[in-house]
Amino acid sequence: MADKREQILTVAEKLFGDHGFDGTSVRDIAQHANVNLAMISYYFGSKEKMLEALLEMRxxxxxxxxxxxxxxxxxxxxxxxxxxxxxxxxxxxxxxxxxxxxxxxxxxxxxxxxxxxxxxxxxxxxxxxxxxxxxxxxxxxxxxxxxxxxxxxxxxxxxxxxxxxxxxxxxxxxxxxxxxxxxxxxxxxxxxxxxxxxxxxxxxx
Amino acid sequence: MADKREQILTVAEKLFGDHGFDGTSVRDIAQHANVNLAMISYYFGSKEKMLEALLEMRxxxxxxxxxxxxxxxxxxxxxxxxxxxxxxxxxxxxxxxxxxxxxxxxxxxxxxxxxxxxxxxxxxxxxxxxxxxxxxxxxxxxxxxxxxxxxxxxxxxxxxxxxxxxxxxxxxxxxxxxxxxxxxxxxxxxxxxxxxxxxxxxxxx
DNA sequence: AAAAATTAATTAAACGTTTGTTTAATTCAA
DNA sequence: TTGAATTAAACAAACGTTTAATTAATTTTT
CATH class of the missing domain: 1.10.357.10 (Tetracycline Repressor, domain 2)
Structure with missing residues (x-):
């Protein structure tokens, strides 16, 4: 699902923006986005790649x-x-x-x-x-x-x-x-x- | 020693400034300041209190x-x-x-x-x-x-x-x-x- | 069109590290 | 001898990531 990818990035944007990259855990993001923890690695490869994807998107x-x-x-x-x-x-x-x-x-x-x-x-x-x-x-x-x-x-x-x-x-x-x-x-x-x-x-x- | 306290804060300032609070571990600080890990809790009580002490100092x-x-x-x-x-x-x-x-x-x-x-x-x-x-x-x-x-x-x-x-x-x-x-x-x-x-x-x- | 095979999505659990903090023992100075 | 300074070791919790199993969706074959 493409919108699930976006949903994760939207949540990540909020949390990274509020608490910083290092201050946000992938578990936080997964929980707030209502997806399984492993989905983040599945979609983006890593936490850092996820930030790159977010920057590209915006x-x-x-x-x-x-x-x-x-x-x-x-x-x-x-x-x-x-x-x-x-x-x-x-x-x-x-x-x-x-x-x-x-x-x-x-x-x-x-x-x-x-x-x-x-x-x-x-x-x-x-x-x-x-x-x-x-x-x-x-x-x-x-x-x-x-x-x-x-x-x-x-x-x-x-x-x-x-x-x-x-x-x-x-x-x-x-x-x-x-x-x-x-x-x-x-x-x-x-x-x-x-x-x-x-x-x-x-x-x- | 009062200057050891300051030495720790100086190192912390550099690392916090470069990598952020969450991006810096107390082990990093202890290592660069050449003090034992436990000294940070001993002097400041916690990582966060150390940041407060740093802000007060500067x-x-x-x-x-x-x-x-x-x-x-x-x-x-x-x-x-x-x-x-x-x-x-x-x-x-x-x-x-x-x-x-x-x-x-x-x-x-x-x-x-x-x-x-x-x-x-x-x-x-x-x-x-x-x-x-x-x-x-x-x-x-x-x-x-x-x-x-x-x-x-x-x-x-x-x-x-x-x-x-x-x-x-x-x-x-x-x-x-x-x-x-x-x-x-x-x-x-x-x-x-x-x-x-x-x-x-x-x-x- | 139904069944089978294949690929994609999702999950719970575990991985090995690293985290901040504490403990208990030891060294040092007064 | 008393109290402060220092140490190595251990603590439980949290970290990012991976695994292996399962479900869902898609494609291929019959």
Whole structure:
């Protein structure tokens, strides 16, 4: 059954995201997915291969490429859409994003490389937008690598340091939905305002 | 011996930072610290208590408070110093910073609360600087919580997604020192430029 | 179309390690 | 001589993985 494979991966995503790879046992996953323990080896070969399968499943490439090819949009509009896209994407799947962040500390080089490859691919698209804006004298010269890092880092911060932000924003720390609802629009507004000031060529020193 | 306690914690910091709490065994720590396995329970009671002891040891409160009380500095100068302080602090101890980030996903509520408390304390100091700048009509109105998140998040991103950035910046991924040397000045420059554009009241829309 | 043969899916049980922690004996210092 | 520091060994529990047996589904043969 193909959907049973997916069912296992969905449960694994939740548990890996909540407790980390090493903090989650294959028995945990099997139990929550209502499958026999041996099915995980049967389907994926090993716990680590299962994580790789999960990363492959969730890594969708198409969105940013499509956005970039739309020539009716100005660089400003594109950057706004990038922000909306990433905030929605990350806030819509906090667990997977946690996995992507924590995977960088994996002992498996394969997994680190896989994650790096996914991130590089997305980075290249944003870089194109920024370079285009600079060429058109709309954006000023900035550190492109770290500007992308700022966007990703700001969003990541609100999910990774979540206990900190729930305290700060007075949200019930166990209510995922309430937190998402509160932080999503704020993140979008803040990042757009931040990038506007940062990139606008009128603010060149 | 008090220094043996510290020696264990130093080794634990390195291993926890590299492989995570669950990815590090107490036998690993004992072996690398050249102490008997039982000494860890003897000194700290448990693996988790050892992590708490490590967090307590490294959480130094004084620096930002002192900076804030210095009335000879303008809000701009204070923010620049905050950036220097955090970049140096995090880049000078990547392992500890990793622990602080990953600890948010700990299953221990004690540890999550401890980390949150440390972060809140630092946040309050930066908030004071930003509010003071706004009162003096130097800084414009911004989302203070997320502005701090941007500073922390941007730095975190370069340490947490390190395999990504070593690839991006063409640095040997196994050479800690080379990466630190390359990323530290860039981070400071980028963050100061970013915050300047973001906070300057002249850029008010 | 029914029966037989073959492959795939699923299971409970066991495998050998590794885990964090404890014990009880021993060495060391005051 | 008393109490703290240190040790090797053992503890039970949990770990990822494998095995061998059984059931379900599919294909082949009659």
């Amino acid at each position: 890594a969708n490439y198409t969105m940013l490429e499509a956005l970039n090819k739309d020539e009716s949009l100005t660089p400003w509009e594109k950057m706004d859409k990038v922000i909306d896209f990433y905030v929605d994407k990350i806030m819509g799947n906090l667990c997977f994003h946690n996995i992507m962040q924590q995977g960088n500390n994996s002992r498996s080089e394969d997994i680190k490389e896989l994650i790096t490859r996914i991130k590089l691919r997305n980075f290249e698209q944003i870089k194109k937008i920024l370079l285009d804006g600079q060429k058109k004298k709309i954006f000023r010269k900035v550190d492109i690598e770290l500007t992308v890092g700022t966007v990703m880092g700001t969003i990541s911060q609100t999910t990774l340091a979540r206990p900190f932000y729930t305290t700060l924003l007075n949200v019930d720390k166990n209510n995922d939905e309430a937190y998402r609802k509160k932080i999503t629009p704020r993140l979008k507004t803040h990042l757009k305002q931040l990038l506007h000031a940062h990139l606008d060529i009128k603010n060149e020193e | 959480a130094n409160y004084t620096m930002l408070e002192a900076l804030n009380k210095d009335e000879s500095l303008t809000p701009w100068e204070k923010m620049d110093k905050v950036i220097d302080f955090y970049v140096d602090k995090i880049m000078g101890n990547l392992c500890f910073h990793n622990i602080m980030q990953q600890g948010n996903n700990s299953r221990s509520e004690d540890i999550k609360e401890l980390i949150t408390r440390i972060k809140l304390r630092n946040f309050e100091q930066i908030k004071k600087i930003l509010l003071d700048g706004q009162k003096k009509k130097i800084f414009r109105k911004v989302d203070i919580e997320l502005t701090v998140g941007t500073v922390m998040g941007t730095i975190s991103q370069t340490t947490l997604a390190r395999p990504f950035y070593t690839t991006l910046l063409n640095v040997d991924k196994n050479n800690d020192e080379a990466y630190r040397k390359k990323i530290t000045p860039r981070l400071k420059t980028h963050l100061k430029q970013l915050l300047h554009a973001h906070l300057d009241i002249k850029n008010e829309e």
